Amino acid sequence: MPVRTHPHPVGMRAPRLWAAALAVVGLCLALVTGVAPGRAHAATATAISVDGNSQGRTFDGVGAISGGGGNTRLLVDYPEPRRSQILDYLFKPGYGASLQILKVEIGGDTNTTDGAESSIEHSPGTINCNNGYEWWLMRQAKQRNPHIKLYGLAWGAPGFLGGHDFWSTTSPSTVDYLMNWLDCAKQHNFTIDYLGGWNERYDRAKSPAWYEALHAALAKHGYATKVVGADNDWAIADDIASDSALSSAVDIVGAHYVCGYRSSQTNCSSTANAQASGKQLWASENGSDDADAGAMAMARGINHGYLDAKLTAYINWPLVASISPNLDYNGVGLVQANQPWSGAYNVGRSTWTMAQTSQFTSPGWKYLDTSSGYLGGNRAGGSYVSYAAPDKSAWSTVFETMDATADQTVSLSVTGGLPGGTLHVWTTDQNAGQPRMVAAPDLSATGGTYQLTLQPKHLYTVTTTTGQAPGTVTGPQRTPQPLPYSDSFAGYPSGAEAKYFAGMNGAFEAAPCGGGRSGQCLRQMTTTPPIQWTNETANQPYTTMGDVNWSDYTVSTDVLLERSGGAADLLGHVGWQKQNNNGLNAYHLTLDTTGTWALQKSDQSWNFTTLSKASGKIAKVHGTDTWHKLSLTFQGSTITAKIDGTQVASVTDTSYGAGQIGLGTVWDTKTHGYYGVQYSNLSVTPGTAPSLKGTYNLVNVNSGMLLDAADEGTSDGTPIIQWPANGGANQKWTLTANADGYYTITNVGSDKTLDVPAETMLPGTQLDLWGANGGTNQQWAVTPSTNGAYTIESRNSGHLVDVSGASTSQNTPVIQWNPNGGSNQQWKLVKAG
Structure with missing residues (x-):
């Protein structure tokens, strides 16, 4: 066998808990003595005057986004106390991420990356202010932090608005729809602090007039909500510079990925027109990174965004990774929580990165420009940003050393009416296997200055604030979703989504059953193809649930078709979904009102292939408003389809060996599948799994x-x-x-x-x-x-x-x-x- 070398030496390592303990001891020793055991000192030293008289913009907060892809969907179904633990890590002040801004999607029944969120108005004039889970989430956030700011933004919208044109101001328009949504928020006792337009869309010919109409509508309806434009790039700032009406209509200029999309966030930028606009400038969407791997980029971005571009808010997309693992952004967020059946979750490193700013500041504090910069004058060594309360009663300085390669020393002096005395230090070690923010020894002044040694790949906050109590609770271990599983759908209130189901297009909600069946069923509610945000070629409604590791099982459900020519779709072995719903690996058993059926498979380009000899017509199935049972059995490579208990196909196919189940409608050129179909008596039973021993x-x-x-x-x-x-x-x-x-x-x-x-x-x-x-x-x-x-x-x-x-x-x-x-x-x- 050839001799090989490897970049990592092979050998014994200390037991893991003991190694972690040694790291903590070393950190404490470094903070007390200024000497890090076994680590060479850098020559770099930075002197910082924390000056309360410094000029600086007003800090608006750090936050996160629920939406733009249904990313919070599975969190709703977490059992207590796990769900409350996760919510505490997100919203409870002084505990975890301590979010200061919560931005939510205004649902439009259309896929907006990894899922669809329910509209309040599936059909013209029928408004249900309880639709969707964002109301629940906002309530949970407000209960934990009454001061959190709420921000609404649409990614898509019902298709009947504005003649299927988001920017149209012809009634009923999307502006009218947003006013209805604000009225619903009022019913829920929410004040919406900020409102945007159409996510990552800006049409220089149409959008300015739309923003002016939105501004006028807010005034007419008595809302003091501030308008954020345009949740895209800085182009709107150029138009504001030459359009006084647009300037009056927009309160805040928000741009996305101003430090680069899924980048290291080393360099951030805004434009001269943006900075001269007189508006607050926001990174109104940033991130799109893994909850753990994206933490170091976030650490740079929060600091560099202000230093480089004068951005006064940093909003991470998304809030939480509560989507199934067969979706593209499955690990992205502050907390990973995609197993509601087990209660397992992971508080990501990004939570603690955000905490290093949010737990020590508040919206309304001031940036201290002369007390912020790059360590040693070189961004490769790290950065620091200082904040002070408006009355100068408290201050904090946040340091990041993500790119440093050696220790460096900072000395701080305090002036300009800010308090001195004992300073508190909190730190997060991004080198650690499972890092959390922890307290480090306090600092005391010697000769009017405080000395602190900063280690590489760490965050530090030096602060006069108190009251932080970072959470330490952890979730249970991951487990497979157990089978059998069943749901009659009879027990949900109208408008509710079924447990564990996540809509990918359309709106699948509880509603009174048809076809002579009493009680509640699950119904596809959207009757008009929505104004899309994604660009998928086939955007038919469907919803999925279950464990991606399910392999051998039988799934069955009763279906009822409400529309002549419509067709129901039962999905199995639902696997990888291409980004923005541009395709899906899955098997489909479909049945329409004429009795025509087919067993097909789809791929990541929405190509459908009918399996060998797996299509036909059943004479006894005819017309609407009658119930039929569909079932699919997967055992090894054999797929068996039954309709009303009669086997119609048994085929061999190995394209997709495992996956979730799903319910849907069938796409056509006229309706795209947006019509009523009802489902009842879902059942998933296990098959016989082979042993791999x-x-x-x-x-x-x-x-x-x-x-x-x-x-x-x-x-x-x-x-x-x-x-x-x-x-x-x-x-x-x-x-x-x-x-x-x-x-x-x-x-x-x-x-x-x-x-x-x-x-x-x-x-x-x-x-x-x-x-x-x-x-x-x-x-x-x-x-x-x-x-x-x-x-x-x-x-x-x-x-x-x-x-x-x-x-x-x-x-x-x-x-x-x-x-x-x-x-x-x-x-x-x-x-x-």
Whole structure:
């Protein structure tokens, strides 16, 4: 076997908890003495005068967005006390992210990235102010922080508005719709502080007149809500400079991704016209990053946004990752919470990054320009931003050293009427496996100055404020969603979504049953194709639910068609959905009012293929307002379809080996599927799952190489790579199932297990070998994916075993990464002798 080298030395490492304890001891020693054990000092030293007389803009807050993709949907269904724990981490002051702004989607029944949110007006003139879960979320936020600011923005809208033109002011217009939404907010006792236009859309020919109409309507209806324009780029600032009416209509200029989309957020920018407009400038959407991996970018962006571009608010998209793992932005948010059935959740590093600013400031404080800048005058060393209360009673300075490579010292002096005395220090170590914000030793002045040593990849806040009590509670471990599962849909109030279901288009809500059936059913409510935000070619309504790891099961439901020519759709093995609903891997059993049926599969480009000999017509099915039962059974590679208990097809197909279930309508050129269909008596029952117990080579589908313990290593900490097949025992793995259905994956050459180091949630972490310890970081869901391949999912994080960068080169690290549908996350299990 060739001799190989590896970038990470193979050898023993200290026990993990002991290593973490040593890190904390080292941090405390550094803060007390200014000396970091075992770390060279940087020559850089920065002197900072925290001056209460400094000029600066008014701070508006840091916040997050619920919406633009249904990203909060699964949070609603979390059991207590887990749901309240998550909400506390998001909104409770001094506890977690301590959000100061909550921006919510004004639902439009259309997909807006990874889901659709319900409109208050599915059909013209019929308004239900209880539709959707954003009202619930705003109430939860206000209960925890009465001072939080609320901000509404539309991504899409009902199609009957403005002749299907968002920017039209012809009644009924989207301006009228927004007034109705504000009236609903008033019914819920909410004051909406800020209101936007159409997310990431701005038409220089039409939009200025629309914003002027919005401004006039707000005044007419007696709302003091401030208008944010245009939730896009800085183009509106150029128009404001030459259009006094538009300038009067817009209170705040908000732009998106001003530090770069999914970037390091090192450089942020605004324009001369924006800065000269006299308006507050906001990063009204930023982020789109993983809850853990995006934390360092956020740390730069919050500080650099003000230093570079005079941005006074930073709003992260999204609030929480409460969508299923087969959607593109599945790990993105401040908290990851996509298993309501288990109650499992993870408070991301980004939560603590935001806390380092939000827990020590308040909207209305002032930036201190002369007390803010780059450490050592060089942004590579890090940055600092200072804030003071308007009455100078308190102040805070936030430091980030995300790009620093060595320790550096800062000295602070306090002037301009700000308080001195004992200063409190809080810090978050982005190097840690599972970081949280913790208190560090207080600072006392010597000769009028305070000394603090800053370590690389840390956040620090020096503050005179008190009362912080960061949360330490953690969620339970992840578990599969249990089967059998059933829901009659009879117990929901009208307008409610069904438990665990997440609409992708349209609106699936409880409503009185038709067809002579009493009680409530689930009904597709939207009757007009919406004004879309996404650009999908097929935007038919459907809703999905369940565990992406379900493989062998039977799903059935009763369906009723309300419209002649309409068709119901039962989905199974629902897998990867392409970004912005541009395609879906799934099987579909469809039935229309003429009795025509088909068993099809769709792909990520919305191509539909009818499976072999799996279509036909049933004479006894005819007309509307009658109930029929559809069912799909998946057992291994066999798919069986039944209608009203009669088998109509049994086929073999291996395209999609596992996935959720779904309910929907069928697209046509006239209605796009936006018509009434009802569903009742949903049932999902388990099949017989095959055992994978045995010894295998794990072959990556993308590269053809094997999962390999580097250099035939047998020590704890041996890194895992991909390597061409060589017959070695370090490429053989034994799978052993536990009682929960997860597997331990043991290396034959070392008798050690496949392991996520330090139980970290951080995507990109290279996997290693470690002695068996029963931890969730050594437990894996092994699930059929496509054409006989499998995905391997960490129970600890929900991330998949992945070949870094989809590389086809030998010696490439094997890491954990968010699900993305790539072949580099798929593995063939080949029996090894």
